[in-house]
Amino acid sequence: MAEFDLRRGPAATPVEVVIPVSVAFDIEALFDVQRKVFERLGHPSCNSGADIRFTLERRFIVDAKGTLRNLDTTY
Amino acid sequence: MPAKLPDLGVGVMWFPGLDGLIGHADAIDFLEFEPAVGSIGSGHVSARVPTSTKPIVVHGVTCAVGGTVPPSPEDMAELARVAAVVDSPWVSDHLSINKLTSTGLGTVHTGFLLPPAQTEDAVAVAARNLRLLQAAVGRPIAFETGVNYLRPQRGQMSDGDFFAEVAEEADCFILCDLHNLWCNERNGRQKVLDVVDALPLERVCEIHLAGGYEKHGFMLDAHSGAIDSELVDLAVEVARRLPALRAVTYELMPDYVGPERIDDEVFGEQIHGLHRVWRARGGSPESPASRRTGRASRGETTSGQWEGALASAVASSAPTGVLAADPAVPLYRELIDTVRRGNLVTALPLSYRLLALTFDVQQADELIARYTAATPPEAWAYDEAKQFQEFIASSAPECPHLLCVINFELGACRAVLTNEQVRVRFDCEPAELIDALRRGVRPRPRAGEYEVVIDP
Known part of the structure; x- marks a missing residue:
């Protein structure tokens, strides 16, 4: 939707992770993580209610009974 | 009176990811943008600015004007810079406290927007901050009427009288956040229509609407979903009284967007409701002074004393002071x-x-x-x-x-x-x-x- 395209500034550039070639390293995996982080970073907006970001992250880790999950999904 | 502002119509608070939700671009007349949401840290150039052929109005959160610690020159400069980039017709921020002076720690952030005292001294503090912001931004300024979960304080002004006095003292516009006022009413503060009656209606340039939910017996301004139909009806009634209304904005946190939350269909219904409010605008305001509840009680608590009580109440391990209970x-x-x-x-x-x-x-x-x-x-x-x-x-x-x-x-x-x-x-x-x-x-x-x- 062209009306709402984003103008990308410097901070929107994906962070590159440079490592020795000899190390078997999943660069794309790190890219994915940081892309997600930069999508969400920033000053919390002006809502005056409960912030649910921690609850959402906690749900990723534990199930409804409070026990640890063993997930195999991407971030 | 401040300058005449352009009509914007119906808008929505922009956030990263909103683009994927909007299937209703034709029904949205403008975007509201909080620069801090697109930044990573203080002093950092905003990472993303929405670009659109439609107008963008800047709504700040870092330059709250309700406290004795004024907005920093850096934060005001950043707000001014972004406002210039998008040519924002006006700029707004909150009549709230986001920084306090703490003994031993200097200036500290509150971590949350807190309510100011509603006293003569607080009116002067807010007006000073608004004039500072006006000078820094160089554009018309509006303050947002805040949510306040505290009980009304004996000897202080009513909510409506306080907002009215600040607007007139600072000679600025009012962003009337009706969801905030609705939460305040449901939590035991002044009724929305009584607040509106007290306002200088010719200064109300914008309405905010949002959804919320109850927690621990309080209605929260959570921006968490659909706007209650009762609030939309109330907003229509308020809009009829507003001769200078220029914008009606829907606020929604991105965390609540998605399947089984706010999907494209529900989002479209909200925009439809906002258009009902926008179409109702107009009317002649009655004399604002004649509708006030009275200003005999102006309060003796200084803003410094109030902020000390707030700091003790929300941050101390052993709260004391007038707000502790x-x-x-x-x-x-x-x-x-x-x-x-x-x-x-x-x-x-x-x-x-x-x-x-x-x-x-x-x-x-x-x-x-x-x-x-x-x-x-x-x-x-x-x-x-x-x-x-x-x-x-x-x-x-x-x-x-x-x-x-x-x-x-x-x-x-x-x-x-x-x-x-x-x-x-x-x-x-x-x-x-x-x-x-x-x-x-x-x-x-x-x-x-x-x-x-x-x-x-």
């Missing part, structure tokens, strides 16, 4: 805590996962509780995360690789903030560590010396 104090403490935890997991999602996967989840939560009890809130996720790193470095919990992961996540932020390369040392194989955390699995990486170079 207010039923909303535990709520404010919880809300501040949730914002801080939200900032931590926003900047350090993998670090939190490592804590939770290494310890018992309760122990991980208790560790964060010890951190929040020992340190003041920071306004920005990056700064909160940096403070947490220092806490972890000094408290040294037995959590292998924790500092590596924190340093990695902070390093990535720093690379963006400084536009410089950052190197992070790992005491294990980084890919195995990070990949396990991405999947929510407790990591068991091979030991070794590694260095990850992060380029901005």
Whole structure:
């Protein structure tokens, strides 16, 4: 939707992770993580209610009974 | 009277990801933009600015005008810069307190927008801040009528009288957040229509609408979903009285967008409701002064005394003062805590996962509780995360690789903030560590010396 395209500034550039070639390293995996982080970073907006970001992250880790999950999904 | 403003119509608060939701672009006349939401940390150039052929109006959160600590020159300059980039027809921020002066700590962030005293002294403080902001931004200014979970204070002005006096003293516009006022009414403060009756209606240029929910017996301004139909009807009634209304805006937190929350269909219904409000605008205001509830009680509490009482109520381990017994104090403490935890997991999602996967989840939560009890809130996720790193470095919990992961996540932020390369040392194989955390699995990486170079 062209009306709402984003103008990308410097901070929107994906962070590159440079490592020795000899190390078997999943660069794309790190890219994915940081892309997600930069999508969400920033000053919390002006809502005056409960912030649910921690609850959402906690749900990723534990199930409804409070026990640890063993997930195999991407971030 | 301030200058005449252009009609904007129906708009929505922009956030990253909104683009994918909007299937109703033709029904949206403008976007409202909070520059801080697109930034990573203080002084950082906004990462993303929505671009559109439609108007964009800037709504700040860093330059709240309700406290004795005025908005910083840096924050005002950033607001002015973004307003100039998008040619915002006016700029608004909150009639709230976001910074306090604390004995021994200097200026500290509150971690949450707190209500000012409603006294003559507070009117003067807010008007001074609004004039500062006006001078810095060089555009018409409006303040947002805030939510206030505290009980009405004896000897202070009513909500409506306070808003009216601030607007007239500062000679500025009013952003009438009807969801805030509706929450206030439902939580025992002045009725919405009585507040509106007290306002100089020719100064009300914008209405905010949002959804919320109840928690601990309080209606929260959570921006959490659909607008209550009762509130839409009330907004229509209010809009009929507003001769200078220029914009009606829907506020929604991105965390509530998605299937089984606010999907495209529900979003469209909200926009339809906003158009009902917009079409109802107009009418001749009655004389504002004739509708006031009376200003005999102007309050003797100074803003400094009020902020001291607020600080004690929401931050002290043993609250004292006039607000200590207010039923909303535990709520404010919880809300501040949730914002801080939200900032931590926003900047350090993998670090939190490592804590939770290494310890018992309760122990991980208790560790964060010890951190929040020992340190003041920071306004920005990056700064909160940096403070947490220092806490972890000094408290040294037995959590292998924790500092590596924190340093990695902070390093990535720093690379963006400084536009410089950052190197992070790992005491294990980084890919195995990070990949396990991405999947929510407790990591068991091979030991070794590694260095990850992060380029901005």
